[in-house]
Amino acid sequence: MPMPSYDVIVIGAGPNGLAAAHRLASxxxxxxxxxxxxxxxxxxxxxxxxxxxxARVEAAMNLRDHGxxxxxxxxxxxxxxxxxxxLRLEGALGDRLTGNCSDADHIAWAQxxxxxxxxxxxxxxxxxxxxxxxxxxxxxxxxQLAKVGLRARMLGASEFRELGRILLTNVHDLLDDELxxxxxxxxLAFDATLGGWLGPRSPNTVLPWLVRLSGQTAGVQGVLGLxxxxxxxxxxxxxxSVEAAGVTLRCNARVIRIxxxxxxxxxxxxxxxxxxxxxxxxxAIAPAVTLLDLVGPRHLDTGLTTRARQLKARGxxxxxxxxxxxxxDFRGANLKDxxxxxxxxxxxxxxxxxxxxxxTPDRPVMEIVxxxxxxxxxxxxxxxxxxFAPHAPADRDAARQAMLAACMAQLETQAPGIGALVQRxxxxxxxxxxxxxxxxxxxxxxxxxxxxQMLFLRPLPGVAQYRGPIPGLWLASAGCHPGGGVSGTxxxxxxxxxxxxx
Amino acid sequence: xxxxxxxxxxxxxxxxxxxxEAANKLWSWGNWAGYATVLTYEDLAMExxxxxxxxxxxxxCPMVKYRIEGPEAAVYLNRLTLRDxxxxxxxxxxxxxxxxxxxxxxxxxxLFRLAPDQYRLCCQERHLPWLLDSAHGFDVTVTDETxxxxxxxxxxxxxxxxxxxxxxxxxxxxxFRMMDLPFGTGRLMISxxxxxxxxxxxxxxTPDQALALWDALFQAGALHGLRPIGSAAVNIARLEAGFxxxxxxxxxxxxxxxxxxxxxxxxxxxxxxxxxxKGHFTGKAALARQRxxxxxxxxxxxxxEGNIPADxxxxxxxxxxxxxxxxxxxxxxVLKKNIALAQILAExxxxxxIWAEIYALRELHYEKLMMRARVVERPFFAPARRxxxxxxxx
Numbered sequence: 011m012p013m014p015s016y017d018v019i020v021i022g023a024g025p026n027g028l029a030a031a032h033r034l035a036s037x038x039x040x041x042x043x044x045x046x047x048x049x050x051x052x053x054x055x056x057x058x059x060x061x062x063x064x065a066r067v068e069a070a071m072n073l074r075d076h077g078x079x080x081x082x083x084x085x086x087x088x089x090x091x092x093x094x095x096x097l098r099l100e101g102a103l104g105d106r107l108t109g110n111c112s113d114a115d116h117i118a119w120a121q122x123x124x125x126x127x128x129x130x131x132x133x134x135x136x137x138x139x140x141x142x143x144x145x146x147x148x149x150x151x152x153x154q155l156a157k158v159g160l161r162a163r164m165l166g167a168s169e170f171r172e173l174g175r176i177l178l179t180n181v182h183d184l185l186d187d188e189l190x191x192x193x194x195x196x197x198l199a200f201d202a203t204l205g206g207w208l209g210p211r212s213p214n215t216v217l218p219w220l221v222r223l224s225g226q227t228a229g230v231q232g233v234l235g236l237x238x239x240x241x242x243x244x245x246x247x248x249x250x251s252v253e254a255a256g257v258t259l260r261c262n263a264r265v266i267r268i269x270x271x272x273x274x275x276x277x278x279x280x281x282x283x284x285x286x287x288x289x290x291x292x293x294a295i296a297p298a299v300t301l302l303d304l305v306g307p308r309h310l311d312t313g314l315t316t317r318a319r320q321l322k323a324r325g326x327x328x329x330x331x332x333x334x335x336x337x338x339d340f341r342g343a344n345l346k347d348x349x350x351x352x353x354x355x356x357x358x359x360x361x362x363x364x365x366x367x368x369x370t371p372d373r374p375v376m377e378i379v380x381x382x383x384x385x386x387x388x389x390x391x392x393x394x395x396x397x398f399a400p401h402a403p404a405d406r407d408a409a410r411q412a413m414l415a416a417c418m419a420q421l422e423t424q425a426p427g428i429g430a431l432v433q434r435x436x437x438x439x440x441x442x443x444x445x446x447x448x449x450x451x452x453x454x455x456x457x458x459x460x461x462x463q464m465l466f467l468r469p470l471p472g473v474a475q476y477r478g479p480i481p482g483l484w485l486a487s488a489g490c491h492p493g494g495g496v497s498g499t500x501x502x503x504x505x506x507x508x509x510x511x512x
Numbered sequence: 513x514x515x516x517x518x519x520x521x522x523x524x525x526x527x528x529x530x531x532x533e534a535a536n537k538l539w540s541w542g543n544w545a546g547y548a549t550v551l552t553y554e555d556l557a558m559e560x561x562x563x564x565x566x567x568x569x570x571x572x573c574p575m576v577k578y579r580i581e582g583p584e585a586a587v588y589l590n591r592l593t594l595r596d597x598x599x600x601x602x603x604x605x606x607x608x609x610x611x612x613x614x615x616x617x618x619x620x621x622x623l624f625r626l627a628p629d630q631y632r633l634c635c636q637e638r639h640l641p642w643l644l645d646s647a648h649g650f651d652v653t654v655t656d657e658t659x660x661x662x663x664x665x666x667x668x669x670x671x672x673x674x675x676x677x678x679x680x681x682x683x684x685x686x687x688f689r690m691m692d693l694p695f696g697t698g699r700l701m702i703s704x705x706x707x708x709x710x711x712x713x714x715x716x717x718t719p720d721q722a723l724a725l726w727d728a729l730f731q732a733g734a735l736h737g738l739r740p741i742g743s744a745a746v747n748i749a750r751l752e753a754g755f756x757x758x759x760x761x762x763x764x765x766x767x768x769x770x771x772x773x774x775x776x777x778x779x780x781x782x783x784x785x786x787x788x789x790k791g792h793f794t795g796k797a798a799l800a801r802q803r804x805x806x807x808x809x810x811x812x813x814x815x816x817e818g819n820i821p822a823d824x825x826x827x828x829x830x831x832x833x834x835x836x837x838x839x840x841x842x843x844x845x846v847l848k849k850n851i852a853l854a855q856i857l858a859e860x861x862x863x864x865x866i867w868a869e870i871y872a873l874r875e876l877h878y879e880k881l882m883m884r885a886r887v888v889e890r891p892f893f894a895p896a897r898r899x900x901x902x903x904x905x906x
Contacts, residue, residue, distance in 0.1 A: 270792075273791065273792050273796075273797075302649070306649060307591075307648055307649030307650070308587065308591055308649065308650070308792065309792050311612075311613035311794040311795060311796075311797075312591075312592070312612075312613065312642065312645050312646040312794045313612055313613035313614075313645075313794070314613055315645070315646075315648060315649070316645045316648070319648060472613075479797075
């Protein structure tokens with residue numbers, strides 16, 4: 011039987027692999043997507059809220075027609091307080107504050123919030139671009155880059171100066187300069203460092219936050235979206251759209267090797283031994299895995315191999331799932347909100363401290379979503395993203411147990427009696443996430459999103475324009491510019507770069 | 513108080529030090545890779561003359577040596593270096609070089625294949641971090657064995673005869689081949705290699721056999737003009753042979769600060785080393801791009817008017833425009849010519865109307881000379897005896 015032939019093989023059916031596959035197929039390419047797991051979605055299964063789904067992807071893939079419904083496109087946040095004096099943030103990035111917050115902070119936050127959203131909006135066009143190359147005659151999109159620079163300058167002299175001042179500073183100082191309310195500073199510091207391996211006092215925490223704030227949901231910047239059926243439903247819609255576009259999607263097909271012949275990527279080998287060939291291979295899994303494991307050092311230069319080995323990929327985020335007998339009571343908090351336990355910016359920093367030394371925090375900070383609060387039919391379930399968890403503790407099982415116990419203790423302080431409601435508890439530590447999702451270090455961005463690994467340095471200098479180090483190989487994962495979240499942006503950008511190269 | 517006193521004597525001594533020290537009549541020492549080595553023992557002209565007319569011994573211990581072994585040693589070296597290490601047969605030696613991802617030279621050296629899975633790489637600079645980084649993903653171990661080996665270079669027309677007299681039958685040993693024999697209470701490896709472009713051998717043993725080896729050679733060579741030589745004489749011989757030295761003729765990429773000083777093998781006359789067909793190696797893509805676009809620099813041999821060595825002289829086209837620099841030069845006693853090696857812009861590599869700006873120090877005053885330089889073939893000096901097998905009985 012003759013093998014079906016493909017123009018492009020996409021490795022990994024995460025949001026980026028699917029986005030790239032759709033774009034390429036819609037331009038006439040015959041595309042095969044190979045996914046190691048038994049369902050598509052990749053890292054989307056880890057997230058529980060959407061904050062940066064690429065509008066280009068959502069529109070072109072027609073996700074609504076493929077079943078995407080938003081339960082909320084503007085989920086409110088309640089910052090929990092153990093005395094029941096919560097703080098509620100509604101609208102895009104806390105447009106309206108109610109509850110535990112000083113009058114002065116209402117005014118100060120309105121200013122800071124506007125500024126952050128404006129700065130993020132100025133930088134956001136960079137997300138949709140191939141990062142520039144620092145080289146002569148590199149064929150950069152100078153006009154687009156100039157536009158970003160011009161828009162930044164058009165903020166006015168004082169705002170432009172302020173952007174320069176805060177860009178590489180830390181979240182703690184930024185918040186401390188303007189605000190006084192611990193709950194407000196806590197929830198903001200939590201959001202700013204979500205998914206990273208940085209505490210609020212770590213240098214360079216503002217820029218990754220601005221990248222996060224440049225994301226949109228349903229055309230509105232800085233809001234949180236909750237898909238009906240959760241993030242897996244979003245992944246399913248992406249997969250259906252891709253199949254409707256004529257892409258062949260194969261699950262349970264794990265690639266163990268990218269075949270290289272005559273110094274060109276020519277196909278892939280699966281764990282089953284099966285070989286599939288195509289002139290172009292697009293890897294939408296972590297760059298370090300792609301380069302070091304699938305390609306292998308003998309096909310790469312020594313310097314690149316070393317830099318790939320040194321790519322920073324430390325995950326500090328754990329995922330907690332509780333099956334509950336009934337809805338818990340967080341001292342009257344609206345259970346449809348995203349609930350955040352981060353009593354102050356110091357609580358976030360304190361939760362980060364032990365992780366630096368491979369230990370678990372006593373009082374982790376977390377965001378909680380209760381899908382059954384939105385859907386009375388659904389079984390009661392609490393999903394939490396917990397920070398910070400060590401990615402490489404000395405004893406994994408002990409760390410997992412300690413982390414779970416610390417999470418339950420934290421929850422108990424905010425929702426007394428919740429422990430008795432728990433039917434089943436599961437916590438995925440960063441190393442569990444690595445085992446299950448293939449993300450090195452359990453890092454949500456497939457490589458830390460920190461200043462030294464952003465833009466033309468992401469994933470590595472020389473391969474930051476989606477073109478891999480070997481002819482025929484392209485990189486398109488969250489480890490590439492502009493980073494993670496369930497955005498599809500790196501995949502879409504990579505597909506555009508491939509088209510431009512033809 | 514610390515017991516550490518090493519800083520008081522920063523230079524190490526080699527395994528031959530008791531002999532080199534006794535012979536060093538001028539007490540002329542230099543630092544080679546952290547070892548005290550002799551620059552000139554007694555008389556530079558006599559030492560160079562011995563390389564070309566009788567025989568010489570040169571202490572090679574400071575040369576950096578790496579042992580590379582394991583089932584994937586050949587595969588590893590093929591990715592590391594420019595030539596095909598798999599094609600090198602056991603007991604064979606080849607000259608090779610290695611580069612960064614960007615194709616910039618890190619070093620050149622000689623590669624010895626000791627066994628199917630075992631090589632020795634000898635070079636000027638230390639590269640262990642790069643060699644270890646390159647070893648990631650290969651079943652290979654890399655060990656710095658510089659201190660485990662005592663090596664001497666025996667060079668000159670009578671060198672083969674001296675080895676015969678010392679009891680080593682080297683008649684069948686061809687250039688770039690080696691043999692291994694018992695010696696004293698250890699082993700001796702003799703390779704027909706060298707850095708002089710003349711008939712010669714390099715002798716490799718363990719430090720405990722070093723002095724016995726030295727004594728055996730000098731006993732055998734007493735009537736064949738054998739004398740120890742320092743680095744100054746070797747430098748003249750290597751210039752005559754047209755050999756380059758890392759750090760003198762180009763700046764190795766790992767320590768080079770200025771982007772425009774980096775050089776590729778194509779720019780250093782080493783393009784012939786590159787095996788384009790062996791598959792991937794580090795720097796290949798960058799070198800292929802440079803090959804296709806044409807390298808900016810070239811490396812050439814020059815003959816210069818007059819008799820003033822032109823070390824460091826700037827080269828001019830039509831006495832006006834700067835087009836290069838001389839990296840090594842000497843008055844060649846063998847050729848009776850003023851020779852030099854130079855980096856020159858590729859468009860001037862054919863070499864018409866090239867001038868060297870030489871500052872001649874004459875009784876405390878510099879005299880600026882603009883001397884015509886002619887591009888000539890390298891090596892400047894290549895006697896047939898260097899390749900004859902069996903070697904001549906001089």
